[in-house]
Amino acid sequence: MRFRDTITFAGITLLSARKRTGLMLVAMAIGVGSVIVLTALGEGARRYVSNQFSSLGTHLLIVLPGRVETTGGHPPLVGGTPKDLTLNDAAALTRAGSIRRIAPLSLGSAPISYQQRERDVTVMGSTTELLAVRNLALAKGRFLPPGDPSRESAVTVIGSKLKKELFGNGAALGRWVRIHDRRFRVIGILKPLGQSLGVDVSDTAIIPVASALSLFNTHTLYRILVQANSRDAIPKARKTIIELIRKRHDGVEDITVISQNALLSTFDGIFRSLTLTVAGIAAISLAVAGILIMNVMLVSVSQRTEEIGLLKAVGSPARQIQQLFLIEAGMLAIAGATIGVITGVAGVWAMDNALPRFSLSVPLWSVGAAVAVALLTGLVFGILPARRAASLDPVQALGGK
Amino acid sequence: MIRLEALNRTFQVGDESVHALRNLDLQIESGDYVSIMGPSGSGKSTLLNILGLLDRPDSGRYLLDGTDTVTLSEEERALFRRAHVGFVFQSFHLIPRLSAADNVALPMILAGVDPEIRRKRVQTILRSLGLEDRASHRPSQLSGGQRQRTAIARATIMNPGLLLADEPTGNLDKHSGEDVMNTLESLNAQGITLLVVTHDPDIGRRARRCIHMDDGGVASDRFNASTTPDAV
Numbered sequence: 321m322r323f324r325d326t327i328t329f330a331g332i333t334l335l336s337a338r339k340r341t342g343l344m345l346v347a348m349a350i351g352v353g354s355v356i357v358l359t360a361l362g363e364g365a366r367r368y369v370s371n372q373f374s375s376l377g378t379h380l381l382i383v384l385p386g387r388v389e390t391t392g393g394h395p396p397l398v399g400g401t402p403k404d405l406t407l408n409d410a411a412a413l414t415r416a417g418s419i420r421r422i423a424p425l426s427l428g429s430a431p432i433s434y435q436q437r438e439r440d441v442t443v444m445g446s447t448t449e450l451l452a453v454r455n456l457a458l459a460k461g462r463f464l465p466p467g468d469p470s471r472e473s474a475v476t477v478i479g480s481k482l483k484k485e486l487f488g489n490g491a492a493l494g495r496w497v498r499i500h501d502r503r504f505r506v507i508g509i510l511k512p513l514g515q516s517l518g519v520d521v522s523d524t525a526i527i528p529v530a531s532a533l534s535l536f537n538t539h540t541l542y543r544i545l546v547q548a549n550s551r552d553a554i555p556k557a558r559k560t561i562i563e564l565i566r567k568r569h570d571g572v573e574d575i576t577v578i579s580q581n582a583l584l585s586t587f588d589g590i591f592r593s594l595t596l597t598v599a600g601i602a603a604i605s606l607a608v609a610g611i612l613i614m615n616v617m618l619v620s621v622s623q624r625t626e627e628i629g630l631l632k633a634v635g636s637p638a639r640q641i642q643q644l645f646l647i648e649a650g651m652l653a654i655a656g657a658t659i660g661v662i663t664g665v666a667g668v669w670a671m672d673n674a675l676p677r678f679s680l681s682v683p684l685w686s687v688g689a690a691v692a693v694a695l696l697t698g699l700v701f702g703i704l705p706a707r708r709a710a711s712l713d714p715v716q717a718l719g720g721k
Numbered sequence: 722m723i724r725l726e727a728l729n730r731t732f733q734v735g736d737e738s739v740h741a742l743r744n745l746d747l748q749i750e751s752g753d754y755v756s757i758m759g760p761s762g763s764g765k766s767t768l769l770n771i772l773g774l775l776d777r778p779d780s781g782r783y784l785l786d787g788t789d790t791v792t793l794s795e796e797e798r799a800l801f802r803r804a805h806v807g808f809v810f811q812s813f814h815l816i817p818r819l820s821a822a823d824n825v826a827l828p829m830i831l832a833g834v835d836p837e838i839r840r841k842r843v844q845t846i847l848r849s850l851g852l853e854d855r856a857s858h859r860p861s862q863l864s865g866g867q868r869q870r871t872a873i874a875r876a877t878i879m880n881p882g883l884l885l886a887d888e889p890t891g892n893l894d895k896h897s898g899e900d901v902m903n904t905l906e907s908l909n910a911q912g913i914t915l916l917v918v919t920h921d922p923d924i925g926r927r928a929r930r931c932i933h934m935d936d937g938g939v940a941s942d943r944f945n946a947s948t949t950p951d952a953v
């Protein structure tokens with residue numbers, strides 16, 4: 321039998337049983353569609369988190385006071401609170417190898433006002449290096465000027481959202497704002513960057529670190545951000561930082577160094593396995609579709625018993641009849657998968673448009689996998705009905721038995 | 722040439738075994754026209770099914786043009802049917818969702834014959850059976866006689882040497898039955914070996930050779946003097 325004739329024959333058969341065919345197509349399409357939508361969501365979440373990390377800055381290491389990680393082998397930290405991270409610690413790191421730049425970071429919340437408008441915002445104290453370390457960009461003006469980090473200076477760089485709320489559409493550069501009880505001159509406005517690891521930089525005011533420490537009445541840094549020379553230099557930079565700070569803190573290792581890449585790959589792994597799990601669960605619906613196909617095809621075989629007898633009488637070998645039924649199942653699977661891919665992709669596209677801050681796209685591998693699994697399901701579950709059809713006794717089949 | 726030797730076919734019905742054919746010996750010459758009559762249950766259909774390689778005997782030999790068919794595999798028997806045997810059934814067995822032309826073409830489609838050759842052959846055969854203006858009709862849109870003639874066209878599209886008709890006029894009125902018999906006989910006149918199972922003595926009498934069966938065996942076997950059916 322020619323391939324085209326086989327397809328035509330199976331196609332006519334499928335079209336003549338519209339309800340049955342429609343039901344099986346829907347089942348298949350739901351299975352394939354849900355695999356596609358769920359993997360797109362999983363991948364989207366992974367990419368979202370990964371973007372969050374890279375928006376932090378490149379080759380970034382974050383130094384925080386206190387031992388958060390418990391590294392096996394070391395004796396637990398006995399007694400005493402960890403020593404504070406200070407500007408002097410930060411200054412010491414500047415001269416270390418493998419490190420390109422550092423930005424000390426002090427963080428607090430304070431009211432900021434201009435004329436009658438007042439808002440509570442996050443105030444970040446840092447140095448001119450923060451711009452490069454955190455991948456920030458200016459929309460207008462300039463960033464914190466270089467200079468001795470321990471010197472206070474009454475200047476501030478504000479986020480785009482904060483600028484809108486304090487100044488509306490009016491000019492902000494050169495104006496004096498009040499943060500807590502001090503006056504600062506606005507020298508720069510940040511480009512909108514969106515959320516980055518929970519801190520909305522568009523809603524912050526950045527001031528020199530010395531001013532921030534004095535504003536919050538402390539000498540403790542919240543973090544030290546370190547940019548390594550390269551990706552490969554990260555482990556070495558990490559070692560250097562730990563060594564240096566330990567020396568400065570009387571030989572006690574009382575800091576934690578988080579490297580962005582390590583975090584990123586951990587999250588990456590978590591999200592990837594999450595995506596696969598969810599896709600696997602969705603694939604179960606494909607198996608359900610397969611069982612439905614099997615049952616409906618078995619009914620179809622028993623309804624078409626006489627026809628199968630006739631095919632045998634006019635010289636169709638069992639092998640050919642099995643093929644005919646398998647191709648029917650395969651065509652159902654392909655058609656169902658196609659509908660599923662189209663609706664799945666359309667659904668993902670719609671969700672992508674509905675969630676502007678969350679970028680969604682269908683991973684190509686999931687389309688391939690879904691279609692392959694659908695086809696396999698159709699064939700695997702089509703085998704039993706096809707075998708049954710092929711094994712019918714021609715005389716009995718002609719008699720409808 | 723067909724030769725059956727000591728053919729037996731039994732069916733198991735519950736605890737009982739029904740002897741459909743008992744020690745049947747029969748020889749049929751190529752190109753012959755044979756009618757098979759007999760009471761219901763006498764084994765006529767079973768005989769036809771075995772002759773057409775749809776069924777297999779439990780014992781005995783069936784030689785078709787010199788080859789022993791009992792040892793053929795399922796696939797070999799199917800391919801033999803495809804090339805050498807045409808079946809005509811009482812209930813037509815047309816596929817309802819296919820047009821008359823596609824029903825006729827079915828054996829060629831299954832055999833993988835080139836579509837162009839198929840189309841021409843179907844056209845020719847439909848014309849010769851007076852069905853050319855029914856080619857695109859579904860079986861449900863055809864009369865009984867037209868359906869059976871479509872089935873005959875399907876049975877002969879592969880140019881078989883043997884045509885087996887099991888009560889071909891059983892579901893037809895007198896007039897359509899006459900049409901169908903004429904069609905079959907004209908095919909026999911062109912050389913095909915024709916076996917017709919029938920309950921109608923008038924139809925049975927038309928054949929060159931009349932076999933009466935009873936209880937799985939041949940009760941009488943008569944050759945008609947007149948070899949030309951009176952209808953032609």
Ligand SMILES: Nc1ncnc2c1ncn2[C@@H]1O[C@H](COP(=O)(O)OP(=O)(O)O)[C@@H](O)[C@H]1O
Nearest residue numbers: 732734739741760761762763764765766767768
């Ligand atoms: N598949 C079958 N199972 C059981 N008995 C059968 C089967 N086919 C035929 N028979 C029996 O074999 C005998 C001959 O049947 P059949 O050849 O159909 O007779 P006829 O066509 O002459 O009426 C009958 O007694 C019938 O009941």
Ligand SMILES: [Mg+2]
Nearest residue numbers: 762765766767
């Ligand atoms: Mg019968």
